[in-house]
Amino acid sequence: MTRSTLPYLLALAALLPLASHAELKLPAIIGDNMVLQQKQTNPLWGWDTPGTKVSVTFGTQEKSGVADDKGKWKVKLDPVPANAVPATISIKGSTARELKNVLVGEVWLCSGQSNMGFNLSQALDADLEIATANYPLIRLISVPQVGTQVIQDDFVGQWEACSPATAGSFTAVGFFYGRILHQMLGVPVGLIDNAWGGSSAEAWVRRDLLEKDARFKSMIESWKAKEASYDFVKVKADYAKALEKRKALVDAARKAKQPAPTFNPGRAPRDEMIGQHRPGNLYAGVLHPTIGYGIKGVIWYQGESNAGNAKEYRDLFPMMIQHWRDEWQQGDFPFYWVQLADYQAEKPEPGDSSWAELREAQTHTQSVLKNAGQCVITDLGESNDIHPRNKRDVAERLVRWALVKDYGMKLPYRSPEYKSMAVTGNKATVTIDTFGSNLRAVDVKELRGFAICGEDKKWVWADAVITGKDSIEVSAKSVAKPVAVRYAWADNPVCNISSADGLPLTSFRSDAPDEVPAKK
Numbered sequence: 001m002t003r004s005t006l007p008y009l010l011a012l013a014a015l016l017p018l019a020s021h022a023e024l025k026l027p028a029i030i031g032d033n034m035v036l037q038q039k040q041t042n043p044l045w046g047w048d049t050p051g052t053k054v055s056v057t058f059g060t061q062e063k064s065g066v067a068d069d070k071g072k073w074k075v076k077l078d079p080v081p082a083n084a085v086p087a088t089i090s091i092k093g094s095t096a097r098e099l100k101n102v103l104v105g106e107v108w109l110c111s112g113q114s115n116m117g118f119n120l121s122q123a124l125d126a127d128l129e130i131a132t133a134n135y136p137l138i139r140l141i142s143v144p145q146v147g148t149q150v151i152q153d154d155f156v157g158q159w160e161a162c163s164p165a166t167a168g169s170f171t172a173v174g175f176f177y178g179r180i181l182h183q184m185l186g187v188p189v190g191l192i193d194n195a196w197g198g199s200s201a202e203a204w205v206r207r208d209l210l211e212k213d214a215r216f217k218s219m220i221e222s223w224k225a226k227e228a229s230y231d232f233v234k235v236k237a238d239y240a241k242a243l244e245k246r247k248a249l250v251d252a253a254r255k256a257k258q259p260a261p262t263f264n265p266g267r268a269p270r271d272e273m274i275g276q277h278r279p280g281n282l283y284a285g286v287l288h289p290t291i292g293y294g295i296k297g298v299i300w301y302q303g304e305s306n307a308g309n310a311k312e313y314r315d316l317f318p319m320m321i322q323h324w325r326d327e328w329q330q331g332d333f334p335f336y337w338v339q340l341a342d343y344q345a346e347k348p349e350p351g352d353s354s355w356a357e358l359r360e361a362q363t364h365t366q367s368v369l370k371n372a373g374q375c376v377i378t379d380l381g382e383s384n385d386i387h388p389r390n391k392r393d394v395a396e397r398l399v400r401w402a403l404v405k406d407y408g409m410k411l412p413y414r415s416p417e418y419k420s421m422a423v424t425g426n427k428a429t430v431t432i433d434t435f436g437s438n439l440r441a442v443d444v445k446e447l448r449g450f451a452i453c454g455e456d457k458k459w460v461w462a463d464a465v466i467t468g469k470d471s472i473e474v475s476a477k478s479v480a481k482p483v484a485v486r487y488a489w490a491d492n493p494v495c496n497i498s499s500a501d502g503l504p505l506t507s508f509r510s511d512a513p514d515e516v517p518a519k520k
Helices: 007-019 126-131 172-185 207-212 214-229 232-255 281-290 304-328 354-368 391-405
Strands: 035-037 042-047 053-058 061-066 072-077 083-092 096-112 135-142 160-162 189-193 297-301 335-338 372-375 417-424 427-433 439-441 450-453 463-468 471-475 484-487 497-499
Touching: 035 189, 042 083, 053 072, 061 072, 096 135, 096 172, 135 172, 172 189, 172 297, 172 391, 207 214, 214 304, 297 391, 304 335, 304 354, 335 391, 354 372, 372 391, 417 484, 427 484, 439 463, 450 471
Parallel strands: 035 096, 096 189, 096 297, 135 189, 297 335, 335 372
Antiparallel strands: 042 072, 053 061, 053 083, 083 096, 135 160, 417 427, 427 471, 439 497, 450 484, 463 471
């Protein structure tokens, strides 16, 4: 069964623990082959007949809890160090269960939309990567795609050892990320994949929180209006009529020996009420069943679906991260994300860019939250494919954050970022925070990707030269008095500056978002 198969059946299965407590039941996230997070408390929970005492034995630990009036029980295991020797957890209530082949190591949640869900079988060198994916100490579990407003407590799935048989259908970014952690730390790694292609950030947030927040009033009102009038039966009927129209046009063209009609009804519609955009849908159906399981942190690759409203995302994204942390009750656990890649046609002139604005919102999130960081990949995208296949380099840049910030290694990990700008005459000097590295041009000596404007607010391409370890001088013959500079400010920027360590300079604009709007 695929992750997207029979969503209604999966949703029903998720509700079963609440419907019957005739015997001890565990959620899918707690089972054979799982990995417990080392060196921190690990909650375990399940369901049984209300009032039943449930005992849990793990090594020398013995913990117990009592099923509440809804049948749910919960215990917390004491912190233990990493352990690659398979262990057994015994659980006894109305009935007994033994969880076998349990390891202790590092657990990461892999979430977002399709570029996180993009599986290993589609990535570059997939044949070699899958054939060599024999890592029994890496464990994988995937959460099915269930979009609903009804809170789910469980899902259909199971932990499995990473092998050539299981790796191909798993998230490529997650696989590469986990493999590097395993190889460098020498401990077991557990990876939870709950990504959903095309998902919007608001779908990953609890609905009532969005409704109470004035910043998202417009979003919620728009959805309430849609919910009040949405008729999926009519939507399907209209699509069927469009298909009939297409067929009639094609038949007529063939009879007349004319070119095929350009009319295209598009792909079959999906029910938006159970989809991946509706606020709260993925929090309830996909995220909630995993909340509370002991994790080290989260890696995230999403933003494409919100690129049309970067201003809202600037508030929504950090709010979502904090919301997840609040729900998990593990403090400010690490949250690292992939910034949007370069995509779509290259533009001949500088100007506005919805994707650049979304990248800016992602960069901003680093400054408002602890233990948060991004990897920049404006050099790894594909102009004609929103799903670039090079996921290995993406994961390698992403994992540097964890290796340095969470595991104490000394490595380059953060892309250079804009710091300040000063103007002298017709030249603007941009200071860059290089985080201990130097700046360099890649591929060609000329610096590419800079635009500059004067008081007329007309953007033109600029000449630039690296003038120091962390400074770049920018100018243009047609701009006598610069007021702002931008770099890599495009959906698909042509840019070539990185740190000496190979991490791309983060796109930026020195002007405030509403200060110097680009002229079209």
